[in-house]
Amino acid sequence: MNEILQYTVQGLAAGSFYALAALGLAIIFGVLGVVNFAHGACYMLGAVTAAVLLDLVGMNFWVALLVVPVLMFVFGVLLERLLVSRLTALDPLYNFLLTFGLSLLLVDLVKRQYGVSGLPYTRPEILTGQLSVGDVRLPTYQVFVLVFSLLVCLGVWLLMTRTRIGMIVRASTEKSELTRALGVDVSRWVTPVFGFGIALAGLAGVLAAPFRAITADMGSSFIIILFAVVVIGGLGSIVGAVVAGFLVGLVEAFGQAYAPTLSQIVIFVLMAVVILIRPAGLFGREENA
Amino acid sequence: MSAPTQTTARGAAASSPDAAPRGFLGRSTRRWLLLAAGLVLALVLPWVIYPPVAMDIAAWALFAVALDLLLGYAGLLSFGHAAFWGGSAYVAGLTAVHWGLPFPLAVLVGAVFAMALAWPIGMLSVRRSGIYFAMVTLAFAQMLFFVVNQWRGLTGGENGLQGVPAGFFGVEAVEREAFWFYYAALPMIIGGMWLAWRVVHSPFGRVLVATRDNPARARALGYDVDRYRVMVFVISAGLAGVAGGLFAISHGFVSLQEVAWQTSGKVVLITVLGGIGTLWGAIVGAVVIVILEDQLASSGFDGIGIITGSVFIIVVLLFRRGVWGTVADAVARRTGRRPADEAVGAADGEDGR
Numbered sequence: 001m002n003e004i005l006q007y008t009v010q011g012l013a014a015g016s017f018y019a020l021a022a023l024g025l026a027i028i029f030g031v032l033g034v035v036n037f038a039h040g041a042c043y044m045l046g047a048v049t050a051a052v053l054l055d056l057v058g059m060n061f062w063v064a065l066l067v068v069p070v071l072m073f074v075f076g077v078l079l080e081r082l083l084v085s086r087l088t089a090l091d092p093l094y095n096f097l098l099t100f101g102l103s104l105l106l107v108d109l110v111k112r113q114y115g116v117s118g119l120p121y122t123r124p125e126i127l128t129g130q131l132s133v134g135d136v137r138l139p140t141y142q143v144f145v146l147v148f149s150l151l152v153c154l155g156v157w158l159l160m161t162r163t164r165i166g167m168i169v170r171a172s173t174e175k176s177e178l179t180r181a182l183g184v185d186v187s188r189w190v191t192p193v194f195g196f197g198i199a200l201a202g203l204a205g206v207l208a209a210p211f212r213a214i215t216a217d218m219g220s221s222f223i224i225i226l227f228a229v230v231v232i233g234g235l236g237s238i239v240g241a242v243v244a245g246f247l248v249g250l251v252e253a254f255g256q257a258y259a260p261t262l263s264q265i266v267i268f269v270l271m272a273v274v275i276l277i278r279p280a281g282l283f284g285r286e287e288n289a
Numbered sequence: 290m291s292a293p294t295q296t297t298a299r300g301a302a303a304s305s306p307d308a309a310p311r312g313f314l315g316r317s318t319r320r321w322l323l324l325a326a327g328l329v330l331a332l333v334l335p336w337v338i339y340p341p342v343a344m345d346i347a348a349w350a351l352f353a354v355a356l357d358l359l360l361g362y363a364g365l366l367s368f369g370h371a372a373f374w375g376g377s378a379y380v381a382g383l384t385a386v387h388w389g390l391p392f393p394l395a396v397l398v399g400a401v402f403a404m405a406l407a408w409p410i411g412m413l414s415v416r417r418s419g420i421y422f423a424m425v426t427l428a429f430a431q432m433l434f435f436v437v438n439q440w441r442g443l444t445g446g447e448n449g450l451q452g453v454p455a456g457f458f459g460v461e462a463v464e465r466e467a468f469w470f471y472y473a474a475l476p477m478i479i480g481g482m483w484l485a486w487r488v489v490h491s492p493f494g495r496v497l498v499a500t501r502d503n504p505a506r507a508r509a510l511g512y513d514v515d516r517y518r519v520m521v522f523v524i525s526a527g528l529a530g531v532a533g534g535l536f537a538i539s540h541g542f543v544s545l546q547e548v549a550w551q552t553s554g555k556v557v558l559i560t561v562l563g564g565i566g567t568l569w570g571a572i573v574g575a576v577v578i579v580i581l582e583d584q585l586a587s588s589g590f591d592g593i594g595i596i597t598g599s600v601f602i603i604v605v606l607l608f609r610r611g612v613w614g615t616v617a618d619a620v621a622r623r624t625g626r627r628p629a630d631e632a633v634g635a636a637d638g639e640d641g642r
Contacts, residue, residue: 035420086606092420093366094605097561100554101601108594224431224550227424235421261439268432272413275425279416 002136007253013142015249016149017043017204019242021222022229023156024200026241029230031172031186031193033092034084037099039201040223041106046072046205047214048110051119061124061210068206069199076198080191088190103223111216123210145207152203153242160238169193174236228271234284244282327572331475338580340467341539346579347471347478348536353559353571354485355528360557361566362489363521364501365415368423368553369430370529372410373403375548376433377530378537379444382453385538391456393477396534403530404523406433411522415515418504427550434548449544453537467539474535481528485568488524497521529556558597562604564611573612 025039036042049068053059059067083102087094127141160166171179172186180186205219212218229248233240248267255263274282335343352374359365381399384390390398414425437444444450455470457463463473488494499507500514508514537543546552555578563574578597585593608615 035424083602083606090609093423094609096366096420096423097557098602098605100557101598101605103598104554104594104601105598108592108598112592112595220550221431224427228428231421231424231428264435265432265439268428268435271425271428275413275416 003257005133005136006138007257008250009138009142009146011250011253012246013145013249014252015246016145017208017222017245018226018229018248019153019245020149020204020207021201022226022233022241022245023153023238024197024204025226025230026233026235026238027169027200028194028197029235030238031169032080032084032088032095032190033176034088034095034099034194035092035235036197037096037223038079038103038106039099039198039226040219040221041103042072042076042198042201042219043205043208043222044110044216044219045075045106046202047121047209047212047218048114048119048205048216049202050206050209051121051214052114054121055119061127061206064206064209065203069203072202073195073199075202076195077191079198080194084194085190103219107216107220114216116215116217118213118215121209121214127210141211145211148207149204152200156200157238165189170238225267228267230281231271232274232281234281237281237283240281240283323569327569328479331479335468335471339583340471342579342583344467344471344474344539345536345583346575347475348532348539349556349559349579350572350575351478351481351532351535352529352556353563353575354482354568355525355532356556357560357563357565357568357571358485358488358528359521359525360560361568362494362501363497363518365418365518365522366423366557367414367426367522367525368550368557369410369426369428370526370556371548371550371552372426372430372433373407373526373529374533374536374552374556375437375543376406376533377403378533378543378547379437379450381534382450382537382543383443385453385456386450389454389456391458392473392535392538393457395456395538396477396531399534400527400530403533404527407523407526408519411519411526415518415522427553430548430553431550434545434550437548438545444543444545447545449542450537451542453541453543455538455541470539474539477531477535481531482568482572484524485528488521489568493517493520555597558601562600562611564613564615564617567611567613567617570611570613577612 021039021043025036028034028036046068049071050059050061050064053064053067054061079102083098084095087098123141127144129140130137131140131143132138158166160170168179168184168186168189171184172189176186208218225248229244230241232248233242233244248270251266251270252263255266259266278284331347334346338346352370355373356367356370359367377396377399379399380402381392381395384398385392385395410426410429414422414429417425438446440446455464457470457473460469460473462469464470496507496512496517499510500512500517504514533547537547559574559578560571561574562570562577563572564570581596581600582593585596590596604611610618
């Protein structure tokens with residue numbers, strides 16, 4: 001029983017990174033129709049930026065949690081204005097290819113600058129210990145990551161459902177043409193939404209910094225699993241991205257515990273099953289199939 | 290959603306293959322000259338380039354032709370073709386190591402394996418089109434990557450499969466020298482390309498183009514769109530398998546890199562750089578990229594992704610028709626034919642994105 005609780009928390013903590021990043025991916029896809037292949041590279045950039053800022057100016061984890069997403073937002077805005085916007089009128093595959101090229105570029109730039117071995121990152125003191133719940137001991141950091149990302153997801157959900165901006169974003173995700181026809185200037189929101197999605201990937205990166213090895217390649221396998229997450233959840237769906245993110249984290253954790261050689265494969269088997277039974281994804285709309 | 294191709298232009302060109310000759314040379318004459326030039330180039334390649342690099346070019350060219358068959362003519366972007374290239378590489382390598390098969394047979398066994406693998410993957414993947422198809426194929430290829438990585442006893446895991454012999458019925462020159470191996474392998478490469486060309490110019494190929502340009506109408510005319518897509522996916526995987534098997538055996542070992550997603554990305558880069566939907570372009574792209582990477586590697590520059598990534602970005606932003614498409618347009622303009630239209634796939638002909 002204790003074991004199961006431990007793996008559950010571990011899985012949900014790992015799933016937090018997927019959920020946050022997949023949320024960004026889903027929002028970008030919803031409004032721009034772009035699948036951002038560079039999302040894994042942006043996650044990596046978030047972690048690397050946090051490590052570099054710690055090294056250069058001694059910026060601690062808590063400040064980085066705020067500053068790095070802002071920097072990534074600016075990066076995303078520039079990216080959208082300079083590159084992505086030139087192709088949004090064309091077939092979405094072109095932007096898929098563009099961001100693929102971009103991720104190759106970013107990964108190798110970081111590799112050249114900081115090498116292939118990991119960057120060091122010291123965990124904040126408070127997060128190093130363990131929490132006792134009854135007779136179960138859980139790593140504080142995992143609990144923190146889980147609670148923090150749940151709060152962020154809740155915040156984004158409130159933003160989406162309770163504000164005018166969120167209403168516009170949801171409307172243009174669901175029925176882009178109709179929203180335009182009703183006189184809403186969707187294009188005004190395209191750039192900030194892209195920046196916001198990139199900022200979420202960067203935030204996931206900062207959260208992962210004290211937890212995972214910070215290398216140029218840390219986003220490379222991450223992005224593939226992220227694709228599996230959004231296919232499972234349903235690509236247009238914001239709720240689907242979050243739920244599938246946590247689900248994949250759980251599958252990974254229990255897989256590693258009970259069948260370590262199969263843990264990575266199970267995720268893709270899950271994806272295959274979802275495609276077979278519900279091609280549009282768990283939370284996707286059927287018309288999207 | 291339609292494919293990232295010059296839909297109307299291709300359709301128009303394909304529907305009038307024997308249009309009245311214009312300019313100083315007829316169309317079919319030009320085509321024969323082009324073919325002759327290509328064959329001559331293929332034959333002299335190992336004289337002008339280091340033979341192992343020539344073999345790499347040939348293998349990647351066939352791989353890119355296989356991908357272009359799928360992307361350019363069926364409008365399906367597979368981002369998981371490393372599964373077939375690499376899957377075949379491992380099977381060809383294993384049969385050569387354990388059973389001592391001569392390399393053409395080992396490569397064929399590998400290609401058959403790739404096709405068998407492509408069947409279920411294709412069946413599942415064609416349930417989605419457009420961007421989904423790319424993501425789903427990518428994920429399945431990654432699944433194979435993990436299997437290969439985990440199954441160390443068979444595949445050697447991260448060390449790769451070492452010591453793959455290039456058996457060729459006891460002909461020592463072929464078995465030992467890259468120069469002669471190239472000539473022994475060339476018939477399979479050219480045969481594969483010929484097969485791709487036959488597919489494109491067959492009634493089957495015409496139906497494929499129809500399923501790409503207007504799947505709803507193709508369906509209404511009674512064509513089973515999904516079945517056509519699965520069939521071309523399997524054919525494409527088989528050709529990719531031939532290329533991957535030859536690549537692995539020419540190197541004498543199979544590395545984990547062959548099933549990694551970066552390999553899928555590289556073949557997409559080659560195809561897009563050369564020009565989608567042109568077949569010849571895929572060959573040009575392979576020549577450019579393989580030589581570029583070879584030069585960069587031998588100059589000691591680490592960070593090939595910086596160059597290839599930038600090339601990718603520039604091509605997608607500025608030369609979406611690729612090298613071959615751009616040149617073909619210029620030639621068409623000079624000889625007075627109607628130049629092909631710019632590829633704009635904004636129209637959503639397909640069932641949702």
